[in-house]
Amino acid sequence: MILKAEPDKALRFLEDNFELFRGLYRDQLEHSIISREAFERLTLDKADVVVKRLLDYKLLIAQPNGFRINEPVRGxxxxxxxxxxxLLPEELTKYRQAFRELFERMQDLNGQDILILAERLDAFYQELQEFLEHVERNTGQLLRSSQHLKANKGEMAYAERVRQARHLIEYYIEPLNRILDVKKKASIANLLNQVSAYVNVQRFSHPHSGIRLRFERLHELLRESEGRILRQSHVVTRELLPLIERLQTESEILSGWLYFLERPFLHEVPDMPARRLFTVTGSNLEAGLHLFLQQFERRPEEVILKTEEARPVNARRVFFDRRHYLQALQQSLPLDNYFSWCYQAMNEHEEEAATERFLRISSLLFEESDQFEAAFGAGRFQIQLGEAAFDLPIIAVKPKPAEAEMQSN
Incomplete structure (x- = not known):
């Protein structure tokens, strides 16, 4: 290939028009060739001299149906x-054939033609470098593609995301996993282990010093490749192979539906049109729900001052001693009426009874549910706190069996 410019000028031209090359590269990456329509669109705002230099510098090669970036420039x-x-698995599998042939020729020529043995060792070294780079690029690109599918949850239909994920797994991820699985006899990783064992012996036993140095260099790369292949294998098994499962679990309804479709005759199909009445609430549900929601209300207490009884308002906030009430509750168990005990404990310990303080004391049962057992009783219990009236259920509370045993011990 003869350039019509010095190398530094060609590189400067690439730098000055890098966005154009980015667009050309991405178009070729997607369509394998840059069509003439795409080329005209990408070079629409460029001067004729720029278009001419693309071809004169051999950065772009004309094809019958378009253009291609010259392979060294594309890389x-x-x-x-x-x-x-x-890369498709077939493109990676070709390395196994190259490794196998070079390995057999190295064994055949051991101790004979030193020159050709040295060349084949160098060729094996170069092939292995290219293989490792391709595997790492493949894994990185597949990881980015899988992350793209998981990130575009709202922009891409669920069915399309699953279809693309199945395509990646079937044609790229699973074959790549078979290539990297050292336990499989036909994998490239297994073959490299065999080569490594042979090279490890020859780097000490070969009579020629130059060949021993080449065996030593190849052995170092094979040891390094073992770790690099293991890292890529972990990425494949931990991040890429579970892609379908992670997409399906994003929707419980869709994942359940897919699970049913995979085994339609193993599950009883519900009678969807039939109307049935199910009781999902109890008699105390409304009061219990109302009480539960009141815990999260943060309404300031209203302070009403009459003119004839006006006095300074004590704005000092009293610290809520949660530990004191929890210990008092544990010592008072069992209780027949939990909310009555909360009301009495508040009056005994607090200077002023307040709705906020009563709710915080009564929430102990719900916050420490792992320590207590509660059961609804018959009847209701009413208390009045200022202008707020509470109609509460009767709840009996006792310690859980494990707690009771610990207290008795």
Whole structure:
């Protein structure tokens, strides 16, 4: 390839028009070729001299149906942008054939033609470097694609996201996992382990010093590749293979429906049109729900001062001694009427009875539910706090069996 400019000028031209190259690269990445329509659209605001230099510098190669970025330039842009198209498993499997043939030829030529053995060791080293780089790029691109599917929950239909996920798993992720699984005899990782064992012996026993150095260098790369392949394998098994399950669990209804469709004859189908009456509430539900919601109300207490009885208002906030009330509750168990005990305890300990303080004391039963057992009794219980009137259920409280045993011990 002969350039019509010095290398530094070609690089400067690429830098000055980097956004154009970014657009050309992404279009080729998506469609495998830059159509003439896309080329005209991307170069619409560029001068004719820029378009001419793209071809003169051999950065772009004309094709019968469009253009392609020259392969060395395409690889350079892919490295700069960190955007790759995942390789199909067939493209990665070719490395196994290359490794197998080079490994067999190395064994056949051991101790014979030193020159060709050195060249094949260098070739194996280069092939292994390319294989590791392709695997890491593949894993990274598949991870970004899976994250894109999980992130676009609101922008992409659920069915389309699942379809794309199944495509990635079937044609890219599962085959990549088989290639990296060292336990599988036909995997590339398993073959590299066999090569590593052979190289480890030859780096000490080969009679030629230059060949021993090459075996040593290859052995270091094989040891490094073992860790790199293991890391990529972990990414595949932990992040990529569970992709479908993670998408399905985003919707409990959809995941349940998919589970039913996978086993339609193993589950009883409910009679959907039939109208049935189910009682899901008890007699004390309304009062209990009202009491529960009152715990979260943060309404300031109203202070009404009559003119003839006006006196300074004590604005000092009294600290709520939660530990005191919890200990008093534990010592008072069992109780026949929990809310009556709350009211009496508040009057004994507080200077002024207040709605807010009563609600905080009564919430102890709900906050410490792992320590107590409660049961609704018959009847209701009414108390008056200022202008607020409470109609409360009768609740009997006792310690849980484990707590009772600990107290007795």
């Amino acid at each position: 350079f842009l892919a490295f700069l942008l960190n955007e790759y198209k995942p």
